[in-house]
Amino acid sequence: MERDQVILKLENLTMQFGGLVAVKDFLMDIRAGELVGLIGPNGAGKTTIFNMITGHYKPTAGRVIFDGRDITGLPPHQIARLGIARTFQNIRLCKEMTALENVLISFHPRLRSSLFGALLPVFGYGREEREMREKALGLLEAVGLAKWADFRAGGLPYGLQRRVEIARALATTPRVLLLDEPAAGMNPQEARDLMGFTLTIRETFGLTIFLIEHVMQVVMGICPRIRVIDFGISIAEGTPEEIRSNSKVIEAYLGEEARRV
Amino acid sequence: MFPIFTLPRSEADTRMSGNLRVWCNRGLTALVLAGLATFIFFGDRHKDEFSLIWRILNLGAIYAIAAVGYTVINGMTGQFSLGPHGFMLIGGYLATLLILPLAKKRFVWILEPLIEPFASFTLPYSGFILALLGSGVVAVLAGLIVGIPALRGLRGDYLAIATFGFGEILFMLVVNLPSLTNGAMGVTGVPTYTNLAWSWGFLIALAYAAMRLKNSSYGRALRAIREDELAAESMGINVFRLKLLAFLFSAFCAGVSGGLMVALIGIAYPGLFSFFTTFYLLLIVVLGGLGSISGAIVGGFIFAAVFEALRFIDTAVVPGMRMVVFAIILILVMLFFRRGLFGQGEFSWDGLIAAVQRGLGRLSGAGGGHGAGSSHLKA
Numbered sequence: 001m002e003r004d005q006v007i008l009k010l011e012n013l014t015m016q017f018g019g020l021v022a023v024k025d026f027l028m029d030i031r032a033g034e035l036v037g038l039i040g041p042n043g044a045g046k047t048t049i050f051n052m053i054t055g056h057y058k059p060t061a062g063r064v065i066f067d068g069r070d071i072t073g074l075p076p077h078q079i080a081r082l083g084i085a086r087t088f089q090n091i092r093l094c095k096e097m098t099a100l101e102n103v104l105i106s107f108h109p110r111l112r113s114s115l116f117g118a119l120l121p122v123f124g125y126g127r128e129e130r131e132m133r134e135k136a137l138g139l140l141e142a143v144g145l146a147k148w149a150d151f152r153a154g155g156l157p158y159g160l161q162r163r164v165e166i167a168r169a170l171a172t173t174p175r176v177l178l179l180d181e182p183a184a185g186m187n188p189q190e191a192r193d194l195m196g197f198t199l200t201i202r203e204t205f206g207l208t209i210f211l212i213e214h215v216m217q218v219v220m221g222i223c224p225r226i227r228v229i230d231f232g233i234s235i236a237e238g239t240p241e242e243i244r245s246n247s248k249v250i251e252a253y254l255g256e257e258a259r260r261v
Numbered sequence: 262m263f264p265i266f267t268l269p270r271s272e273a274d275t276r277m278s279g280n281l282r283v284w285c286n287r288g289l290t291a292l293v294l295a296g297l298a299t300f301i302f303f304g305d306r307h308k309d310e311f312s313l314i315w316r317i318l319n320l321g322a323i324y325a326i327a328a329v330g331y332t333v334i335n336g337m338t339g340q341f342s343l344g345p346h347g348f349m350l351i352g353g354y355l356a357t358l359l360i361l362p363l364a365k366k367r368f369v370w371i372l373e374p375l376i377e378p379f380a381s382f383t384l385p386y387s388g389f390i391l392a393l394l395g396s397g398v399v400a401v402l403a404g405l406i407v408g409i410p411a412l413r414g415l416r417g418d419y420l421a422i423a424t425f426g427f428g429e430i431l432f433m434l435v436v437n438l439p440s441l442t443n444g445a446m447g448v449t450g451v452p453t454y455t456n457l458a459w460s461w462g463f464l465i466a467l468a469y470a471a472m473r474l475k476n477s478s479y480g481r482a483l484r485a486i487r488e489d490e491l492a493a494e495s496m497g498i499n500v501f502r503l504k505l506l507a508f509l510f511s512a513f514c515a516g517v518s519g520g521l522m523v524a525l526i527g528i529a530y531p532g533l534f535s536f537f538t539t540f541y542l543l544l545i546v547v548l549g550g551l552g553s554i555s556g557a558i559v560g561g562f563i564f565a566a567v568f569e570a571l572r573f574i575d576t577a578v579v580p581g582m583r584m585v586v587f588a589i590i591l592i593l594v595m596l597f598f599r600r601g602l603f604g605q606g607e608f609s610w611d612g613l614i615a616a617v618q619r620g621l622g623r624l625s626g627a628g629g630g631h632g633a634g635s636s637h638l639k640a
Contacts, residue, residue: 054495080497088495094488096605097481105485108478109497115506118477119470125477132478172497 007032007208008053008084008176013062015048015232022048023232026062030176035202035209037223039216039243041252045232046212047089050178053210054086055079066176081109085174087165089181089212095154099145099164102153103136106171136171142204143167143197159190163197170201176208177201183215191215195222220244228252286610294465301457308456315457316525317565322460323521325561327538328545329464329471329554330514335543336552336605337475338507339487341417344407344424345515346538347431351403352396352516353523353533354435357448359384359392360524365450373440389454393463393520400516401509403431408508413501416490428536435531447530455525463521464558467514471554472607474510483507484552537584541568544591550601555608560601 006029013026023045030036038046051057053064055076063072071079094102111132117123140146143163148156153164162182169177182198183191195218202209213219219226220240228236228243230252236243243249308315327345334342358379366375366383374380384392411423435442442448474480482503485493494500523529545564549556567590574582594601606612 056491056495076494077497077499080495086495088492092489092492092495094485094492096488097484101481101484104478104481105493105498106496108482109499111478113478115479118479119473121473129478168496 004031004033006030007067008210009063009065010049010053011063011065013049013052013064014060015045015052015057016060021232023052023229026229026232026234028227028234030208030210032175032208033202033206034225035198035223036211037219037226038210038212038229039214039219039226040229044229044252046229047180048232049229050086050180050210050212053079053178054084077109080172080174083173083175084178085169085172085176086178087162087169087180087182089184091158091161091165093153093161093165093168095152097153098150099140099153099156099167100133100136100149102164102168103139103171104132106168107132107136109172139167139171143170143201159186159193162186162194166197166201170205174205174207176210179209179211179213181212181214183213183218186215188217191218194218198222282611289610297461297465301461305456305458313569317569318457318562319455319460319521319525320568321562321565322457322464323455323518323525323561324541324545324565325558326460326464326467326521327515327518328542328549328557328561329468330511330518331542332546332549332552332554332557333471333474333483333514334504334507334511336546336550337480337487338483338504340412340504340507341421342424342508342511343421343536343539344427345511345542346534346536347407347424347428348400348403348512348515349519349522349534349538350428350431350435350531352400352519353529354442354519355399355516356392356396356520356523357451357529358441359395360389360452360454361448361450362452365448369448369450370440370443372444372446375443376440379441386452386454389459389524392524393459393517396520397513397516400512400519404509404512405505408505408512412504412508425536428539432531432535442529442531445531447528447533449528451523451527451529453524453527455521460521460525463517467517468554468558471510471514475554475607479503479506487552541587544587544594546601547591548594548598548601550603550605552605553601553603553607555606556601556603559603 008030010026010028010030013023014021015023026045026049028036038049040046048057052059055071055074055078058073063070065071066079066082066084069082071082074082094105097105111128113123113125113128117125137146137149140149143166145160145163145167148160148164153161156164166177166179166182179198183194186194198209198211199222201207211219211223220243224239226238226240226243227234228246228249235248235252236246238246304311304315304318327349331342331345334340358375361369361383363381363383366380407424407427411420411427415423436445438444474483482493482498485496485498486500486503490500519534523533541564545560546557548563549558549560568583568587571583571586574586
C-alpha cells in the first residue's frame with residue numbers, strides 16, 4: 001500500500017456497557033506508515049478502542065474500516081489474519097512456553113500442512129516445522145532476542161517479555177500494529193530502548209503503528225501525531241507541541257484548577 | 262515433587278550430539294517396539310496361564326487409550342471436559358451392535374426387536390478393527406453434536422457442567438432406546454475379541470498420533486489456548502476450531518476404548534461407563550501429569566493394576582470401599598504431587614538415561630561411604 005493512504009478508518013466508534021458510555025463517536029483516520037499516539041487519563045477508553053478494532057468488543061455503533069474493508073464485528077482471529085496485530089497492557093505471553101514457541105504460535109494460522117500431515121510422518125510436516133523454526137529464530141534475531149529463544153517466556157525480565165510479545169505480534173505479518181502501553185512498568189532506560197525499538201520495527205517491517213501510552217516521554221518522543229481522549233470523547237489532536245500546550249488536555253490531566261492558576 | 266523423567270533440553274543436548282543421539286534413540290524405540298510385539302504375541306497365546314495379569318494389561322491399555330485422549334483436551338488444551346464416559350458408552354454400544362453374532366441379536370432383544378441395519382449383519386473377528394474404528398467415528402459424531410454448542414460458548418466450570426450433562430443424557434438414552442440398546446437389561450454374550458494385540462496396538466497408534474499432535478504446530482496452538490486464550494486468538498488462532506479438534510480427538514480415543522472394553526468383558530449395560538469412569542480417567546491423567554501423553558499411559562496401567570490389587574478391600578471390608586481409597590489417592594496427589602509423574606513433559610530416552618545416572622550416582626555415593634555431600638559431584 002502507498003504511504004499516506006488511509007489504512008485504518010474508525011468511523012464514529014461507540015461502545016456502551018449498560019448505561020456507561022466508554023467511548024463515544026470516536027473518529028480517526030490512520031494513514032499507512034504513520035505512528036500515532038493515543039493518550040488520555042486512566043479509564044478514558046483507550047483500551048476499549050483497541051478492543052473494538054481487534055474484535056474483542058463489538059462496537060455498539062460505528063464502523064472499523066481496514067484497508068477499504070469493513071471489519072466491524074469480525075472475530076478477533078480473523079482480524080488478526082487480515083493484518084492487525086496487538087500487544088496487551090498487562091503482558092499476555094504464554095508463560096510456560098519458550099520465547100521461540102510464543103513466536104511460533106503466530107505462524108500457526110498460515111500453516112500449510114493439514115492435521116493429517118502433522119499426525120502422520122509421511123506428508124513432509126517436518127520440513128515445514130523446520131522452516132517455521134528458522135523464520136521464528138530469524139524474527140527473534142531481528143528484535144535482539146535470539147539468545148533467549150529457548151528460555152521460558154514467563155521467566156524473562158519484564159522488558160524482554162515486552163519484546164517477545166511484540167515479536168509474537170510481528171510474526172503474524174501485520175500491517176497495523178496496536179501497542180497498548182508498551183512502556184508501562186519500564187524504567188527510564190528500558191523506556192528509551194523501547195522508543196528506538198519501536199521506530200526500528202516500523203522501518204524494518206513497514207508498519208503502521210497505533211500506540212497507547214501513559215509515559216509522556218515515550219509518546220511525545222516518537223509520535224508525530226497524538227490524539228487525546230477523556231471520558232470516551234476526543235478532546236484534542238495534534239503534534240506533541242500542540243498537545244502539550246492545549247488547555248483542554250491540561251485540564252483533563254490536571255483538573256480545571258490547574259488551568260486557572 | 263518434580264517430573265522425574267524429563268530433562269531441560271540444554272542438559273540433554275550436552276550428553277551426546279545431534280544425529281547420533283537421534284539415531285540411538287530411534288534404535289532404542291525400535292528395539293522396545295520389537296520387544297513389545299514379541300511380548301504381545303506370546304502374551305496372547307498364553308493368556309489362560311496368566312489370566313489375571315493378561316486382564317490387567319488389557320485393562321491398563323484400555324484406560325490408557327481413553328486417558329491419552331482425555332489428557333489432550335483436559336491437560337494440553339486446558340478445557341475441563343467431564344464427558345469421556347459418554348463417548349465410551351457410545352463406542353461400547355456401537356462395537357456391541359457391530360460384532361454381536363446374529364443368533365445372539367435375535368435372542369437378546371426380547372422386548373423390542375433390534376432395528377435395521379444392525380439386526381441383519383455382524384462383523385467377523387477380522388472385522389473387529391472396523392468395529393473399533395466405527396466406535397471412534399460414532400463418538401466423534403456425538404462429539405460434534407455436543408462440542409459445537411458447548412465449546413463455542415463455554416469454558417471452565419460451565420463447560421464441565423455441560424459435558425457432564427451430556428454424559429447423563431447419554432445414559433438416559435441408552436436406558437430408553439431398547440430397540441437399539443436393549444434398555445436397562447443390557448447385552449450379554451458379546452464376543453470377547455479384545456486381546457493384547459488389539460488393545461496395545463490401538464494404544465501405540467493413538468499415543469503416537471497424540472505425541473505427533475503435541476509436538477506439532479497444532480499442539481503448540483492447543484497449549485497456547487490453555488495458557489492464554491485471548492492472546493491465542495489475537496495471534497490469529499481459531500480457538501473454537503482447535504478446541505473442537507482436541508475434543509474430537511479425545512472423543513475418538515474414548516470411543517475406541519469403550520469398544521475394546523465391551524469386547525474384553527463381553528457385556529454392555531447402561532452403567533458400564535458412569536461418571537466414575539470419568540473420575541478414574543481424571544485420576545489417571547492427574548497422576549501421570551496433566552498434558553503428558555506418557556503420563557496418561559503409565560497412569561492407565563498403574564490404575565488398572567492398583568484397581569485389581571485393591572479388589573480385596575471391596576470383598577473384605579465394604580463394597581465400594583475401593584472408590585474411597587482412590588479418592589484419597591487423588592487428594593494426596595493433588596496435595597503433594599500436583600504436577601504428577603511427568604508434569605507436562607514426556608518420556609524420553611535421554612531423560613531416562615539421566616535419571617538412571619542420577620540414581621546410580623546416588624547409590625554409589627551412599628554405598629562408597631563418602632560423605633553425603635560428595636554424591637552430587639560428578640566423577
